[in-house]
Amino acid sequence: MPDRGEATTPTRAQPYDTDRVVDVAVQVFLERGYDRASMGDIARAAGLGKSSLYHHVTGKEELLERGLRRALDALFAALKEPAASTGPAVDRLRTMIRRTVEIMCEQLPEVALLLRVRGNTETERWVLERRREFDRLMARLVKDAITAGDVRADLDPGLVTRLVFGMSNSIVEWYRPGGSVRPQRIIDHITTIVFEGLTREA
Amino acid sequence: MPDRGEATTPTRAQPYDTDRVVDVAVQVFLERGYDRASMGDIARAAGLGKSSLYHHVTGKEELLERGLRRALDALFAALKEPAASTGPAVDRLRTMIRRTVEIMCEQLPEVALLLRVRGNTETERWVLERRREFDRLMARLVKDAITAGDVRADLDPGLVTRLVFGMSNSIVEWYRPGGSVRPQRIIDHITTIVFEGLTREA
Numbered sequence: 087m088p089d090r091g092e093a094t095t096p097t098r099a100q101p102y103d104t105d106r107v108v109d110v111a112v113q114v115f116l117e118r119g120y121d122r123a124s125m126g127d128i129a130r131a132a133g134l135g136k137s138s139l140y141h142h143v144t145g146k147e148e149l150l151e152r153g154l155r156r157a158l159d160a161l162f163a164a165l166k167e168p169a170a171s172t173g174p175a176v177d178r179l180r181t182m183i184r185r186t187v188e189i190m191c192e193q194l195p196e197v198a199l200l201l202r203v204r205g206n207t208e209t210e211r212w213v214l215e216r217r218r219e220f221d222r223l224m225a226r227l228v229k230d231a232i233t234a235g236d237v238r239a240d241l242d243p244g245l246v247t248r249l250v251f252g253m254s255n256s257i258v259e260w261y262r263p264g265g266s267v268r269p270q271r272i273i274d275h276i277t278t279i280v281f282e283g284l285t286r287e288a
Numbered sequence: 289m290p291d292r293g294e295a296t297t298p299t300r301a302q303p304y305d306t307d308r309v310v311d312v313a314v315q316v317f318l319e320r321g322y323d324r325a326s327m328g329d330i331a332r333a334a335g336l337g338k339s340s341l342y343h344h345v346t347g348k349e350e351l352l353e354r355g356l357r358r359a360l361d362a363l364f365a366a367l368k369e370p371a372a373s374t375g376p377a378v379d380r381l382r383t384m385i386r387r388t389v390e391i392m393c394e395q396l397p398e399v400a401l402l403l404r405v406r407g408n409t410e411t412e413r414w415v416l417e418r419r420r421e422f423d424r425l426m427a428r429l430v431k432d433a434i435t436a437g438d439v440r441a442d443l444d445p446g447l448v449t450r451l452v453f454g455m456s457n458s459i460v461e462w463y464r465p466g467g468s469v470r471p472q473r474i475i476d477h478i479t480t481i482v483f484e485g486l487t488r489e490a
Contacts, residue, residue: 119321176487231486238480238488245469245477246486252458253451260450267447275447278440283485284433284448285378286440 104142104152107132111149112195120150120199121206150199151209157196158216160189165223175230176237176281182224183280184273187254191261191269198258221247250280306344306354309334313351314397322352322401323408352401353411359398360418362391367425377432378439378483384426385482386475389456393463393471400460423449452482 110132114123125146129136143149164170164185170178190197200217203210228243254276261267312334316325327348331338345351366372366387372380392399402419405412423446430445456478463469 122324228486236488237486238484241477241480241486242473245473246481248462249455249458249474249477249481250486252461253455256451256454256458259454271444271447272451275443275451278443279448279451279485280481281485281487282440283481283483284430284439284443284452285483285485286438 102132102134102138102142107134107139107142108149108152108156109195111146112153112199115150115153115199116195116202120146120202120210147207147209150207151212153196154200154203154209154213157189157193157200158213158220160193161186161220162216164189174236175227175234179224179227179231179237180277180281182227183250183254183277186251187257187273187276188269190254190257191263191272194258194261194263197255201255201258221251224251253280304334304336304340304344309336309341309344310351310354310358311397313348314355314401317352317355317401318397318404322348322404322412349409349411352409353414355398356402356405356411356415359391359395359402360415360422362395363388363422364418366391376438377429377436381426381429381433381439382479382483384429385452385456385479388453389459389475389478390471392456392459393465393474396460396463396465399457403457403460423453426453455482 107128111123111128114128114131117123118127123146125139126136128146128149129139132139143152164182167181167185169181170185172178200213203213203217205211205214225243225247228237228241228246231237232239232241232243257272261269261272309330313325313330316330316333319325320329325348327341328338330348330351331341334341345354366384369383369387371383372387374380402415405415405419407413407416427445427449430439430448433439434441434443434445459474463471463474
C-alpha cells in the first residue's frame, strides 16, 4: 500500500516516475546509440521538458547505469535462486541457461543494450567488468560439471561458456515479445542442442 | 602474371587499388557506423583526396556493397564446394558450420559489418535478402538431415538454424586473428557442442 500521507504532500511535482524515464532512455540509446543520444532526445521521447528530466536523474550516464543495472541485477539475482545455487553443477548450469533466456525475453531492451556496451565511459567499463564476472562464474560452473563427470572433459570451459551464451545472446537479434516463438520453446531448443546435441542416437 | 604492356601505359593514375579502398571503408563503417560515415572520413582514413576516391567507386553505397559482397560471395561459394554439395545432409551441415567459421575468421571485418546490416538502404535490403536466402538453405539442410534420420526429429529446423549460426556468429564479438584461440579450436568446440552435446556419455 502506498503511504497516503506522503502522497498528498509531495515535496515536488513527479507526474512521471523515474522507471518510466529509464524505459524511454533505454529505447533512445538503442535507436541512436548511447554516444549520440542527448538528454534533449530523451526528454523529447518522454514528452518532458529537459529540466524535468533532471528532477529524476543527474544525467545521461545515470540513465545508462539504471537501465543496465536492471539486466545485471536480474542475472546476478538468478545466481542466488535455489536451483542455481544448490545441487550438481550441470543442473545449475542448465538452470542458468534457462534463466538467462527468460531474463532476455523479459528485459529485451535492457539486455540488448547490455550486449552493445563497449567500454567508452566509466559506467560502461563497470558494466563490462560485471559481465566478465558473470562469464567467469559460468565458466566455473562448466568446469565443476566436467570435474563431476557430467560434462565431457575434452572441451575448454571458457570457450564453451562463450559459445553457449553466445548462442543464447543471439536471440536478441530476432526474438520479439508476443511473436510466434515462445521463450519456453527457445529454452527447450537451446538446452537440447547444448546438452544432448543434434545427432540422433542410433 | 600481370599484363606488363597495360601496366606501363595506365589510362589514369591508380596508386591505390580499389580493394584497398574497400578494406579502409569497411573499417570506417565498423568504427563510425555506415549512416554516420562520410566519403570524407573514408578518404582521410585512406590518406587519399576525396576526388581520388571517386576514381575508384561511385560513392559510399558502392563501398558498402563491395565490402559485403566479399563475405556473401565467400559464403555462397562455400555451398558449391564438393563437401557442402554432395553426400548426406548432416555431413553437408557440418561442413557449412566449419566453412562459416573459417570465412568469419578470414574476413572478420566484412562479416562483422554483414551482421550489423539493418536494411536502411537499397544495398542493405538486398544484403538482408541474401542472408535470409542463406538461412533458408541452412534450414533446408537441417530438415533434410532430420528426414534422413541423422538429426533428432523433435526440433524445429528454422529455430535450430538461428541458434546454431547465432552461436557461430557470436565469435565476431571476441575472436581476434592471431590471438590465443585458433579457428580450428573454435570449429572443434562448436561441432562437438552442436552435434554431440555437452553431456558426457555414461
